[in-house]
Amino acid sequence: MNTTYVFPPIHESILDNGLRVLLVPDTEQDGLVVAAQFRLGTFSDPVGLEGTAELCMGLIQKGSGELSAEQTAEKLEFAGASLFSDVGEEHLGLGIRMLCQKEEEILPVFWNMLLNPRFEQHEFTRIQREMVTSLQAETVDPGIIANRYFYRTLAGKDHPAGRFYTLNSVKKTGISDVKNFYETFFLPQNCILVVAGNFDPEKFRNRWFDILSKWTGISETKPVYALPVQVPSRVVKLIDKPTLTQASIMIGHAAPGELFAHRNEVALSNYILGAGNFSSRLMSRVRSADGKTYGISSQIASERQFGAFSITTSTQNSQLGGVLKSILEVLDDFCKNGVSDSELEKAKQFVTGNMAFQLEGIGNIAEKLLWLRFYDRPNSYIENFDSIIDQITLEGVNQAIRDHFSVENLIIVVVGKKVELLPQLKEFGPLSVYHFRDKI
Numbered sequence: 001m002n003t004t005y006v007f008p009p010i011h012e013s014i015l016d017n018g019l020r021v022l023l024v025p026d027t028e029q030d031g032l033v034v035a036a037q038f039r040l041g042t043f044s045d046p047v048g049l050e051g052t053a054e055l056c057m058g059l060i061q062k063g064s065g066e067l068s069a070e071q072t073a074e075k076l077e078f079a080g081a082s083l084f085s086d087v088g089e090e091h092l093g094l095g096i097r098m099l100c101q102k103e104e105e106i107l108p109v110f111w112n113m114l115l116n117p118r119f120e121q122h123e124f125t126r127i128q129r130e131m132v133t134s135l136q137a138e139t140v141d142p143g144i145i146a147n148r149y150f151y152r153t154l155a156g157k158d159h160p161a162g163r164f165y166t167l168n169s170v171k172k173t174g175i176s177d178v179k180n181f182y183e184t185f186f187l188p189q190n191c192i193l194v195v196a197g198n199f200d201p202e203k204f205r206n207r208w209f210d211i212l213s214k215w216t217g218i219s220e221t222k223p224v225y226a227l228p229v230q231v232p233s234r235v236v237k238l239i240d241k242p243t244l245t246q247a248s249i250m251i252g253h254a255a256p257g258e259l260f261a262h263r264n265e266v267a268l269s270n271y272i273l274g275a276g277n278f279s280s281r282l283m284s285r286v287r288s289a290d291g292k293t294y295g296i297s298s299q300i301a302s303e304r305q306f307g308a309f310s311i312t313t314s315t316q317n318s319q320l321g322g323v324l325k326s327i328l329e330v331l332d333d334f335c336k337n338g339v340s341d342s343e344l345e346k347a348k349q350f351v352t353g354n355m356a357f358q359l360e361g362i363g364n365i366a367e368k369l370l371w372l373r374f375y376d377r378p379n380s381y382i383e384n385f386d387s388i389i390d391q392i393t394l395e396g397v398n399q400a401i402r403d404h405f406s407v408e409n410l411i412i413v414v415v416g417k418k419v420e421l422l423p424q425l426k427e428f429g430p431l432s433v434y435h436f437r438d439k440i
Contacts, residue, residue, distance in 0.1 A: 018189030051165030063118030274298025
């Protein structure tokens with residue numbers, strides 16, 4: 001059995017308040033990484049106040065305990081420490097990197113961000129203004145417009161994946177809403193904490209566990225995990241943006257979530273179709289052979305249960321019809337005939353090699369442990385990853401393609417100049433036309 005990686009000794013415990021802590025000592029380097037991951041994300045935004053999770057994550061980092069935002073930033077900078085954060089649909093992450101010698105100086109700052117954020121009004125106003133400015137730019141970005149129409153069509157306005165933060169929702173959200181979100185969801189039982197690097201686990205427990213144990217809070221509100229969806233038939237949507245000389249295209253349908261038993265077969269299939277850069281079928285046909293686009297790719301976006309498969313590209317307005325035909329021909333052949341042994345072998349080599357790359361450095365190890373715990377997977381999933389991938393058969397992959405990829409129930413979204421694109425789209429399915437400034 002091949003083994004790609006063996007985790008260092010992990011000291012794992014669950015405190016009385018429900019906080020799960022993983023201590024991963026590594027004395028070969030002077031760094032220390034502390035990362036907290038919460039089992040909630042933007043899907044848990046209150047309806048009508050979309051953007052609350054992102055506002056909350058931004059505000060938590062602006063001040064710590066008795067320190068203002070400026071004092072916090074100055075303290076971290078002088079110590080050579082840096083924060084990092086992640087805002088996902090079903091998870092939120094906040095972490096810090098530092099020299100191990102700075103543990104006593106910097107960790108209290110980080111604990112206060114988690115346990116005692118300042119929530120100052122002027123910092124909230126600044127973050128809110130920055131989000132509004134960003135949204136104003138996004139409302140005219142054709143790729144983002146296509147993405148929003150795609151997910152709204154796929155999931156519907158009442159599904160978490162079909163809701164987005166907007167200028168209106170961000171402006172409506174007040175600091176009291178953010179505080180309520182924090183008090184409802186930023187609880188120890190919703191958190192996994194990983195500490196990795198050059199430190200002594202026993203000393204860490206004795207020094208910090210009492211502080212972490214004082215983190216309390218109770219809420220009956222559960223984080224939102226999105227359910228799977230399905231679109232029964234093909235839908236075509238044209239969003240008119242008259243000034244564009246290129247059409248932005250997004251095509252796809254529902255896909256299995258991360259917890260699906262054959263998720264790896266689906267991922268390998270997608271790599272062959274469109275995620276494999278220049279080696280993928282879509283790139284080989286639509287870019288290299290037809291020369292109708294600079295780049296094209298396919299993606300699988302997956303949460304715990306909800307997932308979406310999509311193909312994205314752009315092309316000159318005059319080439320739209322030809323590009324769509326080429327994409328559908330490649331996808332149709334993929335669905336009907338599956339993939340070959342040689343294609344699968346190349347995909348396996350990439351996936352196993354990429355996993356090894358993801359485990360370089362203590363920060364990546366901490367991130368991977370959070371990923372494993374979030375999906376309730378054992379460490380052996382990573383340690384035996386080569387063997388798991390190697391055991392996947394050609395028939396298994398082709399069965400996954402037959403079960404989970406389709407050329408029939410596609411959502412086709414195109415953003416561009418209606419007068420030039422509309423005649424080319426009519427043959428691809430039931431067509432609806434919108435203006436890019438329409439509210440969805």
